[in-house]
Amino acid sequence: MRGIDISVAVLGAVVFAAGLARAQPAPCVEEEKEPPPPKHDQLxxxxxxxxxxxxxxxxxxxxxxxxxxxxxxxxxxxxxxxxxxxxxxxxxxxxxxxxxxxxxxxxxxxxxxxxxxxxxxxxxxxxxxxxxxxxxxxxYFVQELRASRKKGGKYQYPIHDRPKDLVMVDLSKHIPDAHGRRIWGRLDPKGDIVPFYTRPEIRKGSLDGKGLEIMYADDPVDVLFAHIEGSAKAVMDDGSSVWLEFSGKNGRAYRGVGGVLKSMGQLTAPGSGTMQGIRQWFKDNPGKFDEVVDQSHSYVFFHESKQPGAVxxxxxxxxxxxxxxxxxxxxxxxxxxxxxxxxxxxxxxxxxxxxxxxxxxxxxxxxxxxxxxxxxxxxxxxxxxxxxxxxxxxxxxxxxxxxxxx
Structure with a gap:
């Protein structure tokens, strides 16, 4: 697995967590502020x-x-x-x-x-x-997508490997009542943990030139659902199959795309909030894909699995x-x-x-x-x-x- 998992002082972890909550995303059409973390439940x-x-x-x-x-x-x-x-x-x-x-x-x-x-x-x-x-x-299920090792033609949408500067902090190692929570961020040159790039920032090139592209898919909606499901099976242009498994995430706020569309007054028909309904909406409105999907700042990274199957x-x-x-x-x-x-x-x-x-x-x-x-x-x-x-x-x-x- 690429990247590193580290432990930091409790104060640093708490400051970082607060930073995530305060971070203001780049302006985007009809974008909302990142929602607060969910209230802790009790079992x-x-x-x-x-x-x-x-x-x-x-x-x-x-x-x-x-x-x-x-x-x-x-x-x-x-x-x-x-x-x-x-x-x-x-x-x-x-x-x-x-x-x-x-x-x-x-x-x-x-x-x-x-x-x-x-x-x-x-x-x-x-x-x-x-x-x-x-x-x-x-x-959930394993999302199948069609992909190529090289960018070109219809293969334009990257699947990214885990960046080397992406770090994960297990708060339970520092805080007794952390309840298994983890936070993710980026290790900067000074050794500080800062919020990782958002989905819109990654889409606009913040990871370009780092050699993280594992492959390129031919359908952005397939890539979206691979992120949602956390795994994928790629059918390559040479006929081979590659299993992809979760290797990390940017730790930014997640918003379900169905919820985003409903907040925009879409998906009003009964049953339209399903995966199938969401896919149909994007098929009917291809030019609005980035506008909608960028409302979620979450981004998932993958690596090739050594085992055939979802891990x-x-x-x-x-x-x-x-x-x-x-x-x-x-x-x-x-x-x-x-x-x-x-x-x-x-x-x-x-x-x-x-x-x-x-x-x-x-x-x-x-x-x-x-x-x-x-x-x-x-x-x-x-x-x-x-x-x-x-x-x-x-x-x-x-x-x-x-x-x-x-």
């Missing part, structure tokens, strides 16, 4: 029984085991007393050993045995935030319909989560009840809150259909290893 866990989980008996539990085992590989690298997650919600690594060992002994496809293993090794807890147990659940922030390959992005401030990665929500029906309007066991293996800039999840749907057209249209209310229950009391 409340209520111990329940597996019989209380709606639809628990109907799942194909063995399908969640490969995903869980990938997280177990990460947990195995931790010392027994190492904390799993932030604020004690995931206990210690030793609390996970027995469950991981039991999972390795399961036979593929044995749903009854997998169900029995989860019931024997974990205790379910209903999650609730300040507003109660119901939160927001969305979906989550836990650095494991994600499993379609079995991996979920969560807010690391409340939920430890590796945690099995029972989800109850509604999901789009492929190729048809509307949605249907959806209940399934997923593993927390990813995070996202817009995934903030005690009951907030983003379900990974995969990398095919069906995944794009469901992930692009999903968004609504839902509930979930955390499965914590026996012995974890918080």
């Amino acid at each position: 409340k866990l209520t111990k329940v029984k597996f019989a209380d989980l709606p639809g628990w008996a109907d799942d194909r539990h063995a399908e969640a085991v490969p995903s869980f085992l990938r997280s177990c590989e990460v947990l195995a690298k931790l010392k027994d007393d190492a904390a799993v997650g932030h604020d004690g919600h995931g206990g210690k690594a030793r609390h996970w050993r027995k469950a991981c060992a039991a999972a390795t002994k399961l036979k593929a496809g044995d749903h009854a045995a997998a169900k029995a293993m989860f019931e024997a090794e974990f205790v379910p807890h209903q999650a609730a935030g300040k507003n109660g147990p119901e939160g927001k659940l969305t979906g 989550g922030s836990q650095m494991v390959v994600l499993t379609a319909e079995r991996s979920m992005a969560i807010d690391r401030a409340f939920i430890a990665q590796s945690t099995p989560i029972w989800v109850e929500t509604r999901a789009p029906v492929v190729g048809k309007p509307g949605s249907a009840p959806w209940r399934q066991l997923l593993i927390a293996q990813d995070t996202g800039g817009g995934i903030l809150g005690a009951v907030r999840g983003d379900i990974y749907w995969g990398d095919d057209t069906a995944a794009a259909d469901r992930g692009g249209r999903m968004g609504g209310a839902g509930k979930y229950w955390l499965l914590l290893p026996r012995g974890v009391t918080k």
